[in-house]
Amino acid sequence: MKRAILAAVALAAVAGAAKAEDGYDLWLRYRPLEKAVIARDVPYASAIMAQGASPTILAAREELQRGLSGLLGKRVPLATALKSGTILIGTPKDLAIAKLALPLEKAGAEGYVIKTVGRTTVIAGNSDVGALHGAFAYLRLVQTRGMLNSLDIVSAPKIGLRMLNHWDNVDRTLERGYSGISIFNWWELPGHLDPQYKDYARANASLGLNGTVLTNPSGVSAATSLETAWIKKAAALAGVMRPYGIKVYLSVRFSAPMEVGGLKTADPLDPQVRQWWKDKADEIYTLIPDFGGFLVKANSEGQPGPQDYGRSHADGANMMAEALAPHHGIVLWRAFVYSPSPEDRVKQSYNEFKPLDGKFLPNVIVQSKNGPLDFQPREPFSPVFGGLPNTSTGMEFQITKEYLGFEIHLVYLAPLWQEVLRSDTFAKGEGSTVARVVDGSLFQRPLSSIAGASNIGTARNWSGSIFDQANWYAFGRLAWDPDLDSKTIAEEWLKQTFTADPKFVEPVTEMMLGSRETAVDYMTPLGLAHQMATSHHYGPGPWVDDAGRPDWNPVYYARADENGIGVDRTATGANAVSQYAAPVAKAFSDPKATPENLLLWFHHLPWSYAMPSGGNLWESLVHHYAHGVNKVAEMQTRWQAMKPFVDAERFQITADFLAMQKENAELWRDGSIAYFQSVSHLPLPDGVPAPAHPLSFYKSLKLPFAPGSPGRTASPFALTGK
Numbered sequence: 001m002k003r004a005i006l007a008a009v010a011l012a013a014v015a016g017a018a019k020a021e022d023g024y025d026l027w028l029r030y031r032p033l034e035k036a037v038i039a040r041d042v043p044y045a046s047a048i049m050a051q052g053a054s055p056t057i058l059a060a061r062e063e064l065q066r067g068l069s070g071l072l073g074k075r076v077p078l079a080t081a082l083k084s085g086t087i088l089i090g091t092p093k094d095l096a097i098a099k100l101a102l103p104l105e106k107a108g109a110e111g112y113v114i115k116t117v118g119r120t121t122v123i124a125g126n127s128d129v130g131a132l133h134g135a136f137a138y139l140r141l142v143q144t145r146g147m148l149n150s151l152d153i154v155s156a157p158k159i160g161l162r163m164l165n166h167w168d169n170v171d172r173t174l175e176r177g178y179s180g181i182s183i184f185n186w187w188e189l190p191g192h193l194d195p196q197y198k199d200y201a202r203a204n205a206s207l208g209l210n211g212t213v214l215t216n217p218s219g220v221s222a223a224t225s226l227e228t229a230w231i232k233k234a235a236a237l238a239g240v241m242r243p244y245g246i247k248v249y250l251s252v253r254f255s256a257p258m259e260v261g262g263l264k265t266a267d268p269l270d271p272q273v274r275q276w277w278k279d280k281a282d283e284i285y286t287l288i289p290d291f292g293g294f295l296v297k298a299n300s301e302g303q304p305g306p307q308d309y310g311r312s313h314a315d316g317a318n319m320m321a322e323a324l325a326p327h328h329g330i331v332l333w334r335a336f337v338y339s340p341s342p343e344d345r346v347k348q349s350y351n352e353f354k355p356l357d358g359k360f361l362p363n364v365i366v367q368s369k370n371g372p373l374d375f376q377p378r379e380p381f382s383p384v385f386g387g388l389p390n391t392s393t394g395m396e397f398q399i400t401k402e403y404l405g406f407e408i409h410l411v412y413l414a415p416l417w418q419e420v421l422r423s424d425t426f427a428k429g430e431g432s433t434v435a436r437v438v439d440g441s442l443f444q445r446p447l448s449s450i451a452g453a454s455n456i457g458t459a460r461n462w463s464g465s466i467f468d469q470a471n472w473y474a475f476g477r478l479a480w481d482p483d484l485d486s487k488t489i490a491e492e493w494l495k496q497t498f499t500a501d502p503k504f505v506e507p508v509t510e511m512m513l514g515s516r517e518t519a520v521d522y523m524t525p526l527g528l529a530h531q532m533a534t535s536h537h538y539g540p541g542p543w544v545d546d547a548g549r550p551d552w553n554p555v556y557y558a559r560a561d562e563n564g565i566g567v568d569r570t571a572t573g574a575n576a577v578s579q580y581a582a583p584v585a586k587a588f589s590d591p592k593a594t595p596e597n598l599l600l601w602f603h604h605l606p607w608s609y610a611m612p613s614g615g616n617l618w619e620s621l622v623h624h625y626a627h628g629v630n631k632v633a634e635m636q637t638r639w640q641a642m643k644p645f646v647d648a649e650r651f652q653i654t655a656d657f658l659a660m661q662k663e664n665a666e667l668w669r670d671g672s673i674a675y676f677q678s679v680s681h682l683p684l685p686d687g688v689p690a691p692a693h694p695l696s697f698y699k700s701l702k703l704p705f706a707p708g709s710p711g712r713t714a715s716p717f718a719l720t721g722k
């Protein structure tokens with residue numbers, strides 16, 4: 001009995017502040033540090049002196065006080081005179097900072113300097129927002145247990161526009177959201193400002209994000225939000241974001257002049273239409289003087305666009321750009337153009353935009369998804385990156401895990417994004433990485449941008465799962481610096497979100513880093529793509545619907561038959577390789593030179609193809625599925641061992657989701673193997689157990705809501721045939 005009590009006490013001591021937490025505080029938890037750490041590592045933080053009184057400086061001061069008071073376990077006072085041990089924050093507008101000769105020329109408009117000067121910690125920016133970013137960076141250092149004795153840091157964002165794209169509808173449903181409904185309560189706006197808006201702004205500012213698109217680019221929300229009443233709602237949100245350096249943008253529907261303006265046409269060359277957009281822009285800027293601009297999805301998946309009038313994407317984008325230019329607004333024109341055609345789908349975006357390179361006005365950014373298909377677990381980089389030297393080309397990632405297990409599967413996305421950003425386009429020879437295209441340096445573009453389709457909703461923990469917060473965090477950190485390493489980001493996030501104890505941080509970092517490859521293994525190994533059921537994108541396609549028709553996705557994207565599997569995208573097939581720069585095209589044309597993890601993306605190969613890594617293609621494929629499931633089981637075991645370090649609530653949701661992920665991964669493995677076996681007629685490799693169910697079983701796999709209904713916003717509780 002006594003021993004049990006002692007053990008419990010010991011456990012509580014290990015767990016430290018592991019009180020029940022619901023995840024609302026994200027990585028801005030500011031729980032008390034150990035006394036020894038404070039004494040050793042956090043000097044010169046006994047009071048806060050802020051220079052200036054702008055809303056942004058006040059926000060920085062408030063955050064510093066909140067954060068340090070929490071971390072140091074006592075209220076840190078504000079000071080009006082500089083004393084030894086004070087934190088001084090501001091800009092060179094203030095004499096105390098100006099005379100310090102800080103290296104602010106390297107900090108740019110939004111970056112910061114953090115420097116220990118004598119017994120003072122100075123946090124400075126060229127602008128108030130820069131200072132605010134510095135305050136958050138300083139708090140990150142304290143939370144991640146950095147040594148703060150002699151700081152000498154300069155940091156500036158490498159990419160100009162760093163934004164979240166909300167696919168939020170005006171009725172608050174989410175296109176591809178798995179964390180509740182939209183946090184933007186349009187019904188109550190502009191009358192009531194939910195306190196969550198400020199926390200949202202704080203979280204984004206802590207990462208240095210500087211823009212947010214409030215509405216979904218697909219569907220009618222993009223028209224409704226241009227009505228005057230809605231612009232006023234957006235203006236109210238802009239008011240909350242402004243002190244945090246975040247501009248609001250709206251998605252706009254190309255046909256809005258008709259839907260909202262009552263015009264007969266939306267033809268971009270029609271003078272009345274052009275005037276309508278100008279007037280609309282003027283109206284918006286009257287209400288939101290620092291409005292960011294428009295995000296547009298046009299002529300894609302049935303959305304209206306300039307091609308409806310025989311005009312080009314450039315005609316459409318430039319019309320809007322002209323309307324926004326006097327106000328310094330930006331058009332983000334999406335390159336995700338998908339309309340069913342006999343042509344290989346992955347070629348469409350490049351085919352439509354390459355001929356328009358150089359035809360866009362300077363305030364237009366063409367925003368491309370990372371891959372040429374659609375946010376798959378793995379794709380090669382889109383040839384739009386590097387292919388448009390005379391166009392500002394922005395990156396679009398998907399933070400919400402539409403194709404990676406929604407909020408249920410633990411998949412840390414930074415390795416995926418890093419893989420893309422580090423891919424070499426060879427557009428200007430070796431070293432022409434996607435990151436250098438996106439940050440504008442490769443082609444010396446005036447504008448640069450990176451966007452992430454948000455995973456935020458009304459779930460108390462914001463993202464549906466605790467580990468999906470890491471994807472929001474990682475997106476923001478990579479947006480600031482696309483050269484950051486996904487391991488560093490994972491460690492930072494874990495230390496702030498849970499504990500800095502290495503016994504927790506090391507194993508869980510490793511688990512996070514492997515998690516994306518694990519999902520690739522059980523979903524779409526070896527360069528396969530889009531094996532998700534057409535209706536929901538969560539689990540494997542059931543392959544045959546109730547009417548006996550095969551699900552289009554697995555069939556179209558795997559092209560598996562008796563002879564082999566994969567899509568021939570070389571010169572003998574769809575020739576998508578020709579869209580890449582010569583050295584890349586050459587490598588992708590040769591199965592031996594194509595990375596094994598993209599093999600079936602570019603090649604249709606016989607099942608007996610000898611794999612460089614050993615075995616034949618069939619054996620290798622089966623092995624990957626099995627490996628993926630085993631890895632999820634390992635994640636489960638590893639997480640169980642972390643129980644002493646995590647509060648009960650956040651431990652349990654993660655354990656529950658991992659159990660569901662394990663069950664789902666088995667269905668992915670068994671269903672995929674059963675399907676490919678049904679077309680290849682090959683026996684299973686030695687030692688591989690037969691799938692638990694016949695192929696017909698997977699037909700009955702359904703999610704408990706109708707695809708395309710508002711229910712898509714809800715989580716499927718389980719993908720199960722039981």
Ligand code: BDP
Pocket residue numbers: 175176218297336374375402
């Ligand atoms: C697809 C999604 C769809 C989005 C589309 C897009 O399934 O819901 O509207 O992307 O990016 O992946 O516009």
